[in-house]
Amino acid sequence: MTWTPDQPIVSLKKVHKSFGTLEVLKGVSIDVMKGEVICIIGPSGSGKSTLIRCINALNDIQAGSITVEGQEVHDPDLDMLELRKKVGMVFQQYNLFPHKTALENVMMAPLKVLKQNKAEVEERARALMKKVRLDGKEDSFPGELSGGQQQRVAIARSLAMNPDVMLFDEVTAALDPETVKEVLVTIKDLAAEGMTCILVTHEMGFAREVADHIYFTDRGVIVEHGPPATFFDEASDPRTQEFLGQIL
Amino acid sequence: MKRIAGLNAPARSDMAVLKPFDVAAHSPDGYIFTRWVAALPWWTPFAVFMTMAIWPSIAYAQSNYSTAQAFDALWRWTPFLLKSGFFFNVLISVLAMTIGTVLGAALGLAQISLLRPVRAGSWFVTQLFRNSPWLVLLFIVLLAFPFEIRLFGGVIRIPDWIKGVIGLSLPVMANISEVVRGAVQSVPTAQWEAAESLAFSRRQILWQIILPQCYKRMLPPWMNWYAILTMATPLCSLLGIEELITLSRQAMESEDNHPELLVPFFGFALVLFFAYCYPIARLTMRLERKFAVKS
Numbered sequence: 001m002t003w004t005p006d007q008p009i010v011s012l013k014k015v016h017k018s019f020g021t022l023e024v025l026k027g028v029s030i031d032v033m034k035g036e037v038i039c040i041i042g043p044s045g046s047g048k049s050t051l052i053r054c055i056n057a058l059n060d061i062q063a064g065s066i067t068v069e070g071q072e073v074h075d076p077d078l079d080m081l082e083l084r085k086k087v088g089m090v091f092q093q094y095n096l097f098p099h100k101t102a103l104e105n106v107m108m109a110p111l112k113v114l115k116q117n118k119a120e121v122e123e124r125a126r127a128l129m130k131k132v133r134l135d136g137k138e139d140s141f142p143g144e145l146s147g148g149q150q151q152r153v154a155i156a157r158s159l160a161m162n163p164d165v166m167l168f169d170e171v172t173a174a175l176d177p178e179t180v181k182e183v184l185v186t187i188k189d190l191a192a193e194g195m196t197c198i199l200v201t202h203e204m205g206f207a208r209e210v211a212d213h214i215y216f217t218d219r220g221v222i223v224e225h226g227p228p229a230t231f232f233d234e235a236s237d238p239r240t241q242e243f244l245g246q247i248l
Numbered sequence: 249m250k251r252i253a254g255l256n257a258p259a260r261s262d263m264a265v266l267k268p269f270d271v272a273a274h275s276p277d278g279y280i281f282t283r284w285v286a287a288l289p290w291w292t293p294f295a296v297f298m299t300m301a302i303w304p305s306i307a308y309a310q311s312n313y314s315t316a317q318a319f320d321a322l323w324r325w326t327p328f329l330l331k332s333g334f335f336f337n338v339l340i341s342v343l344a345m346t347i348g349t350v351l352g353a354a355l356g357l358a359q360i361s362l363l364r365p366v367r368a369g370s371w372f373v374t375q376l377f378r379n380s381p382w383l384v385l386l387f388i389v390l391l392a393f394p395f396e397i398r399l400f401g402g403v404i405r406i407p408d409w410i411k412g413v414i415g416l417s418l419p420v421m422a423n424i425s426e427v428v429r430g431a432v433q434s435v436p437t438a439q440w441e442a443a444e445s446l447a448f449s450r451r452q453i454l455w456q457i458i459l460p461q462c463y464k465r466m467l468p469p470w471m472n473w474y475a476i477l478t479m480a481t482p483l484c485s486l487l488g489i490e491e492l493i494t495l496s497r498q499a500m501e502s503e504d505n506h507p508e509l510l511v512p513f514f515g516f517a518l519v520l521f522f523a524y525c526y527p528i529a530r531l532t533m534r535l536e537r538k539f540a541v542k543s
Contacts, residue, residue, distance in 0.1 A: 056445055084447035095442035099460050109446040112456060
């Protein structure tokens, strides 16, 4: 099966995931088209992070199907590295490599994994640092950067692999309020350039502004979804209304 | 928490949100010896030595062999004890540490292998040598190893002190194995995940991302084991291997075994070992504090 851009770039069908006896995802289906920005919102413990981590196979699933560009993610014969070259991920805790400078963090994967030419990689890494507005911080170690700066390096590090899809797992949740904005601006730029983004977030204003489609999850199921305009103003399910009532 | 295959980090929870930030590092108890040595003021062994040196002049007052004569004998023997004795203690400790570190690093990595038999086997070897009395290991190596090897028609003699090196490197190997395993496990699993999501292979993650973060963490416990090993080298004297203690006893015999010689000669050995290990212990504790704050 070959994938064409008119088909969903990421497609989840009836995904079930449990940790032991605890069922975290109970049949979740989501389709994401190329260039779309998807926000997944919902109360804590509703399985949002688990869901997003299944897409690049950091978590396995028990039933259902997840495809990225037509390739089944949970096929045991899948070339995991090929999948992860296509799907970039940014974490809540940044997870930069503390023994490398910011620039080295960005350069490492293209150099070691893709075996690309060093001069080219460095040029691209410097451009990415500029893009996330961190030019001048290339030689700083992660420990010397603020949370917001580290998170932007993490975004640049992921982009250096030229992924087709970016996953953002509550990337602003660990940040000081004043640095949240700089990270969100970076993501907004990316979305504007047509990068396919799947975000788990608590930033409702941001979701409303950038998302093409919003999914609301609660206790392992998708309760409701729709484009932001209709979702925020016309949510019909009482669970969604309760959640939005608490947040907004 | 995602379980990194091969790492025995206990999966306290599989929920991403409950992921522990850090897996318990090597136990702090490992530093008991170094902590104790480092806490001593530098003049301690000299105070002990001087106190003991005065003592026989009272106890053996009737004897016609004076403390001054005993120290005179020690003075005469000192160059010999240093060159043929303590030098060998240092040599044995350096070689045993080198061999133990190389084998221990390999064994430690085998303990986090993806292959279950490799993991189980290396765990067993580690525990076996870690929990055996050092002297027993020394005896086994000394008695079980041939004293010469025939190779390509020639005969290679294996001197006893080389066997001592091998015997002492075994417990070092086992303890370094644990240091390596503990250090790898002390790196947050989030680092593995971040690297995995960047399409690094397991081998690349281990060698390029995890281990480089471990070297700093491993240095203090590694130095701690070196100090312990150095202190253990006199065990070789029980096997007749020529080192400081063996030669001290031989020197005393050739000085007619006067009991007044005991304290100056063994006290001298004590001061030598202290002088060698004390700076190592102080440096170890300083590095331990420094790295603990930074990481």
